[in-house]
Amino acid sequence: MNELVEAIPWLGHRHPKAARSLITCLMLLAPMIALLFGNTWVRILDFALLYVMLALGLNLVVGFAGLLDLGYIAFYAVGAYTWAFLASPHFGLHLPFYLVLPLGAAFAACAGIILGFPVLRLRGDYLAIVTLGFGEIVRIFMNNLNYPVNITNGPQGINMLDSMNLFGWDISHAVQITDTFRINPLVSFYYLFLLFVVGSVIVIRRLQISRIGRGWAAIRDDELAAKAIGINTRNMKLLAFSLGATFGGVSGGLFGSFQGFVSPESFSLMESIAILTMVVFGGMGNIGGVIIGAVALSLLPEVLRGIALPVQQQLFGKVILDPEVLRMLLLSLAMILMMQFRPAGLIPANARYSRPELARAGKGAQS
């Protein structure tokens, strides 16, 4: 939160309280504003929140512990497929969300440890390639596990997933409050996701300033030195992988319930890279930066879609760059340009002080 506040130019430094309430209002009112532009925009916001959660989880691994994970989407897939197996007509199971979500998170965490164990000794770019391989292996299995026994239903994916049923209230149904006023299910999903995001931010924040978080930072900055001062680097790395994966698993489950449909297509390498770009763009290791990066990079392509398509129609009479191409172009350029000109991201993490109170004291001392 503090990092988000500081990110607002001008207001953040002078009136942190005002900035704080501004952000809170924005978060709460965003779906209402989006509704004015149509349901699609609320949907986009929902997805943006899912991406925020994914980016936060990946940031745990990449930003805090310095382990570049290019297969992060696999954990998202594990969460989503857990939801699909346990809450859909595919196997005829319809377990409630309070069982499925934790199970998905647990499976994802296990997958994180399974990935983490063999790659403990790898560092830097080798680690990146092996995790990429892990993500691809998971995708290949999702694509092919429909034979000889149909488990994942192959490339077609599984559909008709149960929606989120909060103790009798199926969130995908509109809530009729009066005859004329009803709550759009997309809006309900928004608040549900917001709840999860806020929860994750609190947990991750606590983690970051805890002993564990400082251990991760030490490993990231110098693994040998971290080992020398008595940090159990093996356990710390495994913890980073499994905790990061947990967030992926939870958001995967939420994705399944929201989308009602999962297929291997949603879990391609491109998505892993997209999430990585969000983390890099916002600022590795900085919670506020990562949130802004994720929101910006999931909204920007949609805004561009709204602007670029009509402009192209006007200029050339046909659509040359379709939205998917625009998104890829934007993401890849964001990656390259950020690394060239601002490698620490939009809002760089304060490497020396991972605790905001110390950071402020440090600034005071300097000036």
Next chain:
Amino acid sequence: METLLQQIINGLVVGSVYALIALGYTMVYGILGLINFAHGDILMVGALVALQVISFLQEHFPTMSPVLMLLIGLVVAALACMILGYVIERTAYRRLRNAPRLAPLITAIGVSFLLQTLAMIIWGRNYHNFPQLISTAPLQPVEGVFITPVQIIILISSALLMGGLILLVNKTRLGRAMRATAENHKVASLMGVDTNRIISTTFIIGSGLAAVAGVMFSSNYGVAHYAMGFTPGIKAFTAAVLGGIGNLGGAMLGGVVLGLVESIGAGYLGTATDLCNLPHWLQWASLTQTCSNGGSFELLSSNYQDIFAFVILGIVLIFRPTGLLGERVSDRA
């Protein structure tokens, strides 16, 4: 027996293409310590440029001999990729030479996706048929074993290219400068080597080889499209690691070994994991029924072929990070 021989031939052909690509990875890694993620996509650009040139020639000079067309396409593609490689190195990687470890890698991923997107814009999303300019009518050297002229040409020309590269690196002044730069930038530049120029040259050579490999790949399979570079790229990287990254001979060996393992493995994976081969007392009732009806119960089919590269990569990096022939002990693994 014929099947095995056939798989070996296929494996050798694919493996020599992997080896050509792996050389580019391994040269860049040896000199810069950078995994040039965009290398696979340079291959894709090479194949698509060649395709473009060949279709242009076919349209405007229909009387030209097909071999000449392929040669012109190849040369233009190689030139285009060399320029591309140079531009990428100059614009994207040079500034990051002393940056923290992850920055160049992330840039490389970005470049890779940028190339794919640009190719998607220029050539569209469709699979393009790559014209079969050399006969693909299979020959039968042994009864039941097939090899096409394209495959023979791929084998010969990649062997020639690899031999040429080894000569270049070991016997010429440029090669000596390259080896010196790989050993130590600073000292090399103190000895009067223009390291920036050497690094650019390395990228140019690697990209040229990738373009050739791309044309071979497309001629062999008869298709080209914007995302074709990813899989061979990652496999060639595996080959480079398998052979010992930074080691030219290793990259060639790794490529061939990987091609063989993949091809033979894919041929037998289905049969090997067929549960019908289990002893009878281990089979459950419905399984026995399926099997006795002539069916099979393959746990893993040849759809899983692509897994080999990743599994081999993981195993090599974990147990022998220096690779089969690795001479330099990598500080990164």
